[in-house]
Amino acid sequence: MPVSSDTLSPSTELGRLLSATAEQQGRAGYADTLREILQQPQTWRDTAGLLAGSTVAALLSQALIPRPEHIVLTGSGSSVHAGECLAAVLQAALRIPCRAIPAGDLLTHARGTLAPGRGLIVSIARSGDSPESAAVVDSILAAAPACTHLVVTCNAKGRLATRYRDEPRVRVLLLDARTNDRSLVMTSSFTNLLLAGGALAPDETYATHSAAAADIAQRVFDRHADALAMIARRDFAAAVYLGSGPALGAVRESALKMLEMSGGAVTTMAETFLGLRHGPMSALNRPSLVVAFLSAQASVRDYEYDLLRELDRKQLGLARVIVGENIPAGVVAAGDLAIDLPGLDALGETQRHMIDIVVGQLLAFFRCLHLGQKPDAPSAGVLTRVVEEFAIHPAGEAR
Structure with a gap:
C-alpha cells in the first residue's frame, strides 16, 4: 500500500514521490520502501508504548533472571548490526559483558565465539526465517543448556516466533506487524528491533x-x-x-x-x-x-x-x-x-x-x-527478502 502525501512530509522530493498513484509507485518499485522509511516516527512511538506495557516489561525483566554471566546479541545481515549498536550500551547499563556475534559465526564456530557459562542469547530478526536463525538457537539449546534465549522479531509467523512455544528457555518479544517490512531492505524493522533490544537496560x-x-x-x-x-x-x-x-x-x-x-x-x-x-x-x-x-x-x-x-x-x-x-x-x-x-x-x-x-x-x-533501480527489490536475481534455504550441516569435532 503506497503512502499518501497529504499527511506527511513537505519535502519537494518526497512530495513528488508520494503524489504518484498506487499503480505508479508499484511500477517504479518504491512503494513499500518509502512507506516503511516514513512510518518510522509513528512506529517508534508505538514500539515505545509496547515496551512500557507491563507484559513486555515483565518479559524483559525475566530474561535477566537469573542474572546472566554474559549476553550475546546475534542475527544475520542487518540484524547483527543492531546488536553491534546495542552491545556496548547494554554492557555499560547492565554491567554484564555483552557481545554482538553474527549468527553464521555461532553456527560454524560456536566453540570459539560463545563464552562458557550462563549466557543470555538475544536473537534479533525481522522474519525469523533465515536458515541459520533457528539453527543457532537449536544448537545452543543442545550444546549450552545453561543459556537462555530472548527472540526479538517482527514476524509472528516466523520460525523463531513459533518453533519454541513449548521451550521454557526461550522467550519471544514480538513487535507490531507493520514493522515486518515488505521491502527487500530492512528499514523500519531495523530501527524498531534496535529500539526493542535497547529496552533490556531499564531506563525511566x-x-x-x-x-x-x-x-x-x-x-x-x-x-x-x-x-x-x-x-x-x-x-x-x-x-x-x-x-x-x-x-x-x-x-x-x-x-x-x-x-x-x-x-x-x-x-x-x-x-x-x-x-x-x-x-x-x-x-x-x-x-x-x-x-x-x-x-x-x-x-x-x-x-x-x-x-x-x-x-x-x-x-x-x-x-x-x-x-x-x-x-x-x-x-x-x-x-x-x-x-x-x-x-x-x-x-x-x-x-x-x-x-x-x-x-x-x-x-x-x-x-x-x-541509478534507475527499484528500492523495493534492488539486485534483482541476486538478493531475496529472506535468505534462501541452505543445508545446515552437523557440527564437527574441534581440532
Whole structure:
C-alpha cells in the first residue's frame, strides 16, 4: 500500500514521490520502501508504548533472571548490526559483558565465539526465517543448556516466533506487524528491533527519548530530504561511512543500505574515525562520498573534527554528509551537507543511532532511484527478502 502525501512530509522530493498513484509507485518499485522509511516516527512511538506495557516489561525483566554471566546479541545481515549498536550500551547499563556475534559465526564456530557459562542469547530478526536463525538457537539449546534465549522479531509467523512455544528457555518479544517490512531492505524493522533490544537496560527516560527521536526523524524527512536527494545524485562510485564506538553498528548498517540499494554499483566501507587513518583512508583517493555520524560526547567529537579537517586539508573525498548537533562551520567544506539536528545530543545512545540510520536509509533510497533501480527489490536475481534455504550441516569435532 503506497503512502499518501497529504499527511506527511513537505519535502519537494518526497512530495513528488508520494503524489504518484498506487499503480505508479508499484511500477517504479518504491512503494513499500518509502512507506516503511516514513512510518518510522509513528512506529517508534508505538514500539515505545509496547515496551512500557507491563507484559513486555515483565518479559524483559525475566530474561535477566537469573542474572546472566554474559549476553550475546546475534542475527544475520542487518540484524547483527543492531546488536553491534546495542552491545556496548547494554554492557555499560547492565554491567554484564555483552557481545554482538553474527549468527553464521555461532553456527560454524560456536566453540570459539560463545563464552562458557550462563549466557543470555538475544536473537534479533525481522522474519525469523533465515536458515541459520533457528539453527543457532537449536544448537545452543543442545550444546549450552545453561543459556537462555530472548527472540526479538517482527514476524509472528516466523520460525523463531513459533518453533519454541513449548521451550521454557526461550522467550519471544514480538513487535507490531507493520514493522515486518515488505521491502527487500530492512528499514523500519531495523530501527524498531534496535529500539526493542535497547529496552533490556531499564531506563525511566527511554520512552521520552524515543518520542523525541521520532520528532527529530520527522524533521529529517521534512527539512533535509531534498538536500540528501541532491547529494545522492553526485558523481561518486564509492561511499565511506564513519562513526565512533557503538556508532560503528549504525555505520555498518548505513553502508549496507547503500550497497544493497545501489545493487552493488556503489562500493561501501564502514570504519571508525580513528581507524580510517590506518590504511582505509586510501579509499578516498578518488571521487567518494563520506558520511560522518558525529558523537554526542565532546571529547570524542574532538577526534572526529580533527579527522574531518584532515580530509579537507588533503582534499580527500568528493563531498561529505555530516550528521550531528551544533556542527562547527570549520569542519564543513564547500559542497558538503551538514545535517544539524537540535536535540540530537540529548537522546539516549540507542535513539541517536536510529536517527543516524534514518539519514543513511534516505541517502541510499535516493541513490537507488537516481541509478534507475527499484528500492523495493534492488539486485534483482541476486538478493531475496529472506535468505534462501541452505543445508545446515552437523557440527564437527574441534581440532
